[in-house]
Amino acid sequence: MLLKLYLLLLTLICYTNAQEIEMKNNLDQIGVYEHQGDTVxxxxxxxxxxxxxxxxxxxxxxxxxxxxxxxxxxxxxxxPLLTGVSHVLNKLDLKPYVDYNVLTISIDPKDDHQTALAKKQTHLKMIKKDFPPQTWSFLTGTQENINQISDAIGFKYKKRIKDGVVDYLHPGVIIVLSPNGKISRYLNGVDYLPFDLKLALLEAKEERVGPTIAKTLLFCFAYDAKSKTYIFQAEKVIGILMFLIVAIFFIYLVKTGRKKQEKDDE
Structure with a gap:
């Protein structure tokens, strides 16, 4: 029994290490490599x-x-990222379509104008103030053009096929462009302050380049709405299993020790 528990625990540790290596490799391949001052x-x-x-x-x-x-x-x-954009636009003290535009580009070449329209309608409903719909465009394109725009802004993502389902591992960030297409500023995360975005847009209007706001970069793996963090779901399962194995192992040792003590007392 003890040997079986030991082997199972060792297997779980090896599997966890493999998952950590896979996660590190994914994080090494995706992210934002800032190109402030470059033109898209x-x-x-x-x-x-x-x-x-x-x-x-x-x-x-x-x-x-x-x-x-x-x-x-x-x-x-x-x-949550697009919801964050909707919320900050709702509070932004600038005139939409007059002072700024918003562009969302899909990195999935299989998306089309219908899926884009559905996504747009969802997020426009979150904006309660007067907001011309043409301010925010939801775009689709060819893989070649998607690659070019993502490379231009340093947005590195990875396509993944798991259990027959295609998804994309990618960072969470918004980029502010100047009127001439210059990359002015990056804002990481999914929650944005109206002051930060307003400042970024005003600087971009003057073709100025600013430092990145919020250095913590989130990645698209699995979203835990309760804790508002992004984690690998597999790690949660592995953590629970390891805890259970250790608990069972501890109980086994305690019971074995008691039996041995009772025999010695006899």
Whole structure:
């Protein structure tokens, strides 16, 4: 019995180490590699939620622009990130469509204008103030153009197929572009202060480059809504199993010790 418990515990430890190595490899491959001061390729074309194809330059309209990269079937980080954008836009003391634009580009080439429109409608409902719908465009594009824009802003993600389901491991960040498409500032995380975004947009309007706001970068793996953290679900299961094994092992040792003591007393 003792040998079996030992072997099971050893197996779990080895498996946990393998999971930690896999997680580290994933984190090494994805993230944000900041390119402040660089200009995004304005000639790239994307299709909006109304099935109209334009260049990035046309979407930016010579205005400061908030840019996010997500995908519309994402059930993890994308929803709280876009919700965070909706909330901060609702409180932002600037005129939408006049003082700024917002662009969300899907990193999944299989997304189309219909999925983009559905996502747009969901998040526009969260904005209670007067907000022209054309302010925030939800875009889709080819893999080639997605690669070019993600490379230009240093947004590194990884496609993953698990149990037949395709998803994307990616960081959570919004980027503020100047009217000429210059990368002005990065804002990490999923919650944004109106003051921070307003300052970033005003600086971008003047073609200025600012430091990154909030250094803690979140990654899209699994979202735990209760604790508002992003974790590997497998680690939770492994942690519980290891705790149970250790507890059982401890109880076994206690009972074995008692039996041995009773025999010695006899």
């Amino acid at each position: 390729p304005l000639h790239l074309t994307f299709t909006d939620e109304y099935n109209k194809t334009k260049t990035l330059e046309e979407f930016i309209r010579n205005k400061p622009t908030v840019l996010t990269l997500n995908y519309y079937s994402c059930k993890a980080l994308c929803s």
